[in-house]
Amino acid sequence: MAGYVPPLDDIRFTMEHVTDLATLAALPGFEHADPETVAGLLDEAGRFFAEQFAPLNRLGDVQHSHRHPDASVTTPDGFAKAYHRYVDAGWPAVPFPPEFGGGGFPWLVGTAMQEELTSANMGLSLCPLLTQGAIDMLLHNGSEAQREVYLPKMVTGEWSGTMNLTEPQAGSDVGALTTRAVPADDGSWRITGQKIFITYGEHDLTDNIVHLVLARVPDAPPGTRGISCFIVPKFLVNDDGTLGARNAVECVSIEDKMGINASPTCVMAYDGAVGYLIGEPNQGMRYMFTMMNTARLSVGVEGLAIAERAYQQAVAYAHERRQGRAPGASGGSGESAIVEHADVRRMLLTMKAHIEAIRGIAYLNAEAIDLAKVHPDAALRAAAHERAEILTPITKGWGTDLGVEMTSIAIQVHGGMGYIEETGVAQHYRDARIAPIYEGTNGIQAMDLVGRKLGLRGGGAIADFVDSIAATAEEASAAGGDVALAGAALAEGVTVLREATAWLLANTPSDPNNAFAAATPYLRLAGIVTGAWALTKGAIAAAALRASDGGGFSTEFLDQKVVTAHFFATQVLPQARGLLPAVMAGPADLFAATF
């Protein structure tokens, strides 16, 4: 079974030439994140994850996490040890603010690290991922005292975090939740209710678990307007920072799942547990929005990461497996490695191109989040925020759909052996399947894109976004050769995206179902065009580097960037036009059909 080799060249190339790490590193607070330091950091981190986490991936799938009669949960053999090494090495802290012990690196760097971590072991990666969401929530909305008590230990990874939204009757419709919070005399609250599907709700990796729980205070308005957010630690924290009494929260059971078996997905019972209100009552939903972009970006990165891992395995198998004789095969009369066959090469290049496209989108998304936070110019901060708003549902929706599709292709490359668990490639497909479901289903992402994001600034935000893509198409056209051909195809993609967007902006006001029926095909269309944008940006840079000093990349690597962009632009991007009829159809057939 193939291990994991961090794709350091493509990560570095994407950070430096699709996003602009050097410019980001020139901004106040990020001076230490110069490209050379970042490349070294990601090299080290990638090696750590490949050596410590990747070998446990299959074992986690086979062994699962287990709940015991005393309600404790143990993760698979070796997980706790590997996690402690990760904490000891200081990796969890890299992207968080220095005042809480973090490394203060841009989110872009954190995103690349998250890709490496998730490729190595998605089941284990979910513990830091949920902790990151909880840290983000406390950073934005916690009181100074709350931040002081919880953040330092969460930033180091000594304590983990969870997000407790879902209840049996409240999934996508978070506003239907019924967990109650009543005030206690000492200013704290008592939380009672049941949450389901809570990732790493209980485990043996950390000393304490900081649950963030959505609940309703007495007389809260119905729906999402009446949701409040509470900190409910597994162990209460004494004034001197030591751990105190066990809180009244426990894991009642863990789910038997299709994939990510190492990750304990818990049913959690809160039985009058001590909780501390974050911010104001009934503002929980507003607070959730402050962390949504980073959480959704992270789940989009899961699609990228798992596709990358499966791709590496598919390439290795394609070189190893011999079947048939490829037309024009050189030497002897024996069978060719299947990598010689055109159809297998089509599968591999389809994977490679989509992976590099979504890597570009995810990193552009992270860069926009960084710029929105730290750029000294308020107008540029606002523009970056709009860009992050538009890119986030695309990264999450298209990225996680691709996670499933690309891991499926990896199985196909393996033939029958792909369907056999022993090769391990089926695990990637099973693991990838959750990502389009959680952190807002992809249907909800698509509705967010057409329902909220297209209307930003009266359509001005999406118009600016598409203009940026058009500018790249023009630049590519001037570059000549295959880059120019990619640019011409991208210009056509821009025309299609403008047409689809204009139709939605014109037809949504008359019937919201015009937008909602179009949402999923529109998100895919936008994903394909945005992916081609990222690849074309890369191809322009690669061609320029090829003509100069190479920027530390091999000529083969740079030539491959152009091949990949040309393939995507000329063979995948045309699918965008094919999606237009579905975008512009309206909901008539959907509601005429009977089920």
Ligand SMILES: Cc1cc2nc3c(=O)[nH]c(=O)nc-3n(C[C@H](O)[C@H](O)[C@H](O)COP(=O)(O)OP(=O)(O)OC[C@H]3O[C@@H](n4cnc5c(N)ncnc54)[C@H](O)[C@@H]3O)c2cc1C
């Ligand atoms: C392994 C795993 C881990 C999870 N981890 C966590 C966690 O840590 N914390 C947490 O709080 N939750 C977690 N979840 C819950 C997850 O976020 C929800 O499953 C998800 O939000 C979808 O909710 P649901 O399952 O109730 O599906 P539903 O909301 O019932 O959706 C079913 C289908 O209907 C569609 N749909 C629903 N409403 C609409 C609408 N208004 N318009 C159009 N289509 C709609 C959906 O897109 C979906 O296709 C996890 C789930 C799993 C399986």
